[in-house]
Amino acid sequence: MGFVDRLVAAVRAKNSVAVLGVDPQLDSLRAPGLPQGYTLSEFCCEIIEACAPFVVAIKPQLAFFEARGLDGMRALVDVLAVARTHGLLTIADAKRGDIGSTSAAYAEAFLGNGDFACDAVTVNPYLGSDALAPFVARVREGRGVFVLVKTSNPSSGEFQDCPTPQGALWEIVAQRVHGWGSDFLDAHELSPVGAVLGATYPDHARRARELMPHGIILVPGYGTQGATAADAVAAARPDGLGVIVNASRSLMYAYLKESQKSPGEAAAAAAEAMRTELNAAMHATRQ
Amino acid sequence: MGFVDRLVAAVRAKNSVAVLGVDPQLDSLRAPGLPQGYTLSEFCCEIIEACAPFVVAIKPQLAFFEARGLDGMRALVDVLAVARTHGLLTIADAKRGDIGSTSAAYAEAFLGNGDFACDAVTVNPYLGSDALAPFVARVREGRGVFVLVKTSNPSSGEFQDCPTPQGALWEIVAQRVHGWGSDFLDAHELSPVGAVLGATYPDHARRARELMPHGIILVPGYGTQGATAADAVAAARPDGLGVIVNASRSLMYAYLKESQKSPGEAAAAAAEAMRTELNAAMHATRQ
Numbered sequence: 001m002g003f004v005d006r007l008v009a010a011v012r013a014k015n016s017v018a019v020l021g022v023d024p025q026l027d028s029l030r031a032p033g034l035p036q037g038y039t040l041s042e043f044c045c046e047i048i049e050a051c052a053p054f055v056v057a058i059k060p061q062l063a064f065f066e067a068r069g070l071d072g073m074r075a076l077v078d079v080l081a082v083a084r085t086h087g088l089l090t091i092a093d094a095k096r097g098d099i100g101s102t103s104a105a106y107a108e109a110f111l112g113n114g115d116f117a118c119d120a121v122t123v124n125p126y127l128g129s130d131a132l133a134p135f136v137a138r139v140r141e142g143r144g145v146f147v148l149v150k151t152s153n154p155s156s157g158e159f160q161d162c163p164t165p166q167g168a169l170w171e172i173v174a175q176r177v178h179g180w181g182s183d184f185l186d187a188h189e190l191s192p193v194g195a196v197l198g199a200t201y202p203d204h205a206r207r208a209r210e211l212m213p214h215g216i217i218l219v220p221g222y223g224t225q226g227a228t229a230a231d232a233v234a235a236a237r238p239d240g241l242g243v244i245v246n247a248s249r250s251l252m253y254a255y256l257k258e259s260q261k262s263p264g265e266a267a268a269a270a271a272e273a274m275r276t277e278l279n280a281a282m283h284a285t286r287q
Numbered sequence: 288m289g290f291v292d293r294l295v296a297a298v299r300a301k302n303s304v305a306v307l308g309v310d311p312q313l314d315s316l317r318a319p320g321l322p323q324g325y326t327l328s329e330f331c332c333e334i335i336e337a338c339a340p341f342v343v344a345i346k347p348q349l350a351f352f353e354a355r356g357l358d359g360m361r362a363l364v365d366v367l368a369v370a371r372t373h374g375l376l377t378i379a380d381a382k383r384g385d386i387g388s389t390s391a392a393y394a395e396a397f398l399g400n401g402d403f404a405c406d407a408v409t410v411n412p413y414l415g416s417d418a419l420a421p422f423v424a425r426v427r428e429g430r431g432v433f434v435l436v437k438t439s440n441p442s443s444g445e446f447q448d449c450p451t452p453q454g455a456l457w458e459i460v461a462q463r464v465h466g467w468g469s470d471f472l473d474a475h476e477l478s479p480v481g482a483v484l485g486a487t488y489p490d491h492a493r494r495a496r497e498l499m500p501h502g503i504i505l506v507p508g509y510g511t512q513g514a515t516a517a518d519a520v521a522a523a524r525p526d527g528l529g530v531i532v533n534a535s536r537s538l539m540y541a542y543l544k545e546s547q548k549s550p551g552e553a554a555a556a557a558a559e560a561m562r563t564e565l566n567a568a569m570h571a572t573r574q
Contacts, residue, residue, distance in 0.1 A: 026392055063385060063392035069402030073360050095385055097411065098350060099440040099507075105313055105350035115356030124384065126413045126435060128442030148413060153386040155415030158463075162456055164449045169456065172449065220386075 002184075003119055003144035003192040004216065007089060008241060010056035016275040017233070017240075017282070019091065020051045020267075021220070021248025022060040022079055026067055035255070035263055040068060041075040043263060045082040047252055050264030054271040057089035057119070059218075059246050077115050090118035091218070095148060097124035097131045104134035111138040111145075120144030122196055122218070125173050132180065136193055139184050144192040144216070147177045149208060152198025152221030170204065174211040181215055188241055191215050197235060199227030199245065205235035209242070217243050223250030223274070229281035240282050247274055289471075290406055290431035290479040291503065294376060295528060297343035303562040304520070304527075304569070306378065307338045307554075308507070308535025309347040309366055313354055322542070322550055327355060328362040330550060332369040334539055337551030341558040344376035344406075346505075346533050364402050377405035378505070382435060384411035384418045391421040398425040398432075407431030409483055409505070412460050419467065423480055426471050431479040431503070434464045436495060439485025439508030457491065461498040468502055475528055478502055484522060486514030486532065492522035496529070504530050510537030510561070516568035527569050534561055 011017055022044050026033050034043050048058055060079055065072035083090050096106040108114065110121040123135050125147050135145045150160055150170045160170040174195060181193030194216035197205050208217065222232040222245050236243040251274070255266035298304055309331050313320050321330050335345055347366055352359035370377050383393040390410075395401065397408040410422050412434050422432045437447055437457045447457040454462075461482065468480030481503035484492050495504065509519040509532050523530040538561070542553035 023389070025388070026395060027388075061385075061389055061392075063383070063389045063396065066396035066403060067392040067399070067401065069396075070357070070360055070364065073357055077357065095411070096350070096382070098348075098382055099438065099512075101312070101314075102310070102348055102350045105348075105354040108313060109350065109353035109356075112354070114354065116353060124382070124411050124413050126411050126446060127438050127440055128445030128447070130440050130442040131438075151386065151414050151418075153414055153417050155417040158415030159413060159456065159460065160415070162449070162451045162453075162459065164451055164456075166449075169446065169449060169451075173446065176445075225386075 002142050002186055003139070004186045004188065004190045006119070007056065007216065007244070008188055008190070010089060011241065014054065014056055015279065016054055016056055017244050017278055018055045018271060018275050019057045019059050019244050019246040020048065020055045020251055020271065021093070021246045022048065022058050023248040023252060024064045025249065026064065040072065041078040044075065044079045046262070046264040047267040048079065048082050048088070049086060050268040051251060051271040052086040052088055054268065054275045055088065056244065057091050058083045059091040059093045061093045061248065080116070080118065089120070091146070092116065092118040092121040095122050095124045097127050099127065100130045100134060103131050107134040107138050111135065111141070111143040120146060122146045122148065124148050125176070129176065136180050139192045144194065146194045146196050146218045147173065149174050149177060149195040150197050150201055150204045152200045152225055156198065171207070171211060174208050177215055178212045185214055189214055190242060194218060196220065199232040200225055202227070202231040202234035209235040219243055219245045223247035229277040230284070233278060233282045233285060236282055236285065238286060245278055289429050289473055290426070291473045291475065291477045293406070294343060294503065294531070295475055295477070297376060298528065301341065301343055302566065303341055303343055304531050304565055305342045305558060305562050306344045306346050306531050306533040307335065307342045307538055307558065308380070308533045309335065309345050310535040310539060311351045312536065313351065327359065328365040331362060331366045333549070333551040334554040335366065335369050335375070336373060337555035338538060338558040339373040339375055341555065341562045342375065343531065344378050345370045346378040346380045348380045348535065367405065376407070378433070379403065379405040379408040382409050382411045384414050386414065387417045387421060390418050394421040394425050398422065398428070398430040407433060409433045409435065411435050412463070416463065423467050426479045431481065433481045433483050433505045434460065436461050436464060436482040437484050437488055437491045439487045439512055443485065458494070458498060461495050464502055465499045472501055476501055477529060481505060483507065486519040487512055489514070489518040489521035496522040506530055506532045510534035516564040517571070520565060520569045520572060523569055523572065525573060527573070532565055
């Protein structure tokens with residue numbers, strides 16, 4: 001079954017468009033990397049298990065595993081295994097992209113069958129079409145691809161908003177995403193070649209939906225980065241499909257604000273609340 | 288000692304600007320992943336040891352290690368250890384870039400002190416300044432950064448050449464690289480914040496040198512990708528500094544064309560020939 005079919009089935013079964021970002025931070029002052037007594041793997045897996053009823057996918061951020069070396073990569077393998085056990089889709093937030101033969105190796109790493117394989121991966125468009133083709137080719141094997149179009153960070157406009165005769169750079173990228181994905185539409189008229197569009201730029205999200213009528217949009221920036229639920233679902237289609245919304249720190253570190261709960265209990269409560277908020281915002285948009 | 292000082296010392300000691308790209312391919316038809324009887328680690332380490340007298344650095348391509356899962360990442364640790372034993376600088380060809388807090392974790396992974404730490408890393412500019420700041424900050428700890436400006440692949444122009452009112456996108460990125468690096472000039476008037484500029488676009492390289500008078504330029508695309516030695520050193524300064532040139536497959540797979548030699552022997556001969564060719568091209572340019 002294709003990536004879109006599996007994602008849509010999960011969205012309907014759980015009545016949720018929420019994604020759990022698995023981002024075990026490193027900074028022990030602002031956001032403890034790991035609670036006392038937990039291993040990296042235990043901490044992440046407890047939160048994944050607890051959130052599983054309320055989210056459709058996990059999105060592990062590769063950086064936080066790579067920063068911990070071989071131990072981190074072993075924990076990533078555990079994280080992916082526990083997610084699969086709970087029927088969650090997996091999205092490698094890797095933001096990879098390289099010349100063609102190298103991108104083919106990255107596609108093997110994250111969309112193949114090895115230790116780090118996921119259902120989908122995030123990719124960076126700066127190198128152009130031939131760099132993304134090996135990822136897009138994996139769509140035929142049931143995988144998904146999310147191309148960075150407009151990211152959630154403060155300086156995303158520095159290059160992404162550069163004006164060109166065909167529109168801002170990010171709009172050109174969005175048009176290409178539409179083109180790359182148009183061969184792979186499923187019964188819902190959705191494509192497994194989607195885009196990353198930060199919730200912190202909701203006006204861009206609406207414009208992006210016009211440029212990419214079929215792409216599934218992965219929306220980061222909800223929660224800690226400050227976007228509201230209405231911002232996060234700005235690119236949803238009228239049928240409520242086409243958008244999934246990620247939150248990382250606001251779920252994983254919810255226990256810091258609720259000292260009577262374990263990390264898993266606090267994350268589950270935050271994930272359930274996130275689901276409710278996003279559904280309410282989606283409903284309000286459709287009125 | 289800073290990255291530039293160490294690199295310049297190596298260039299002078301070895302009379303070489305060559306870099307060994309450690310790219311153990313996956314495709315067993317066009318370019319065998321591993322010769323029969325070799326482990327991944329043995330194959331890579333034999334070639335690194337053999338090439339050490341002729342190259343200043345190794346540039347492991349992360350994709351080819353990640354594609355092999357945990358075994359691949361363990362081999363990467365071996366590769367970095369053997370390079371350090373032979374006094375070679377290490378450049379993680381990772382092309383990372385993410386929102387600030389995530390880039391900080393990538394900087395920890397590749398420019399910190401952990402299992403995958405190197406002397407320098409390649410990064411992708413699409414997310415803008417705040418995504419690159421955590422890498423640039425590591426310059427104060429003696430590390431180097433190479434920002435993708437104009438890549439060597441056929442479709443690199445698709446976005447990188449987009450015209451804007453301030454020039455092509457890649458020229459704007461080059462100007463930013465100059466800005467990010469201008470606080471860190473060493474005695475040679477070189478900056479550890481450099482750029483990746485594909486040898487396959489020598490005209491761009493000359494223009495890039497004007498825009499980034501101080502940046503060390505890492506040049507891929509020499510050898511298998513088809514650029515000549517003259518193309519590869521097009522951005523060198525008159526003093527012969529400021530450029531390092533990578534070759535990967537043409538060194539690692541030299542043994543395929545010389546059946547009487549081991550992979551290490553064939554790679555060493557190819558690396559020595561590459562050094563000679565690059566020096567001759569540099570000398571011709573200065574006439």
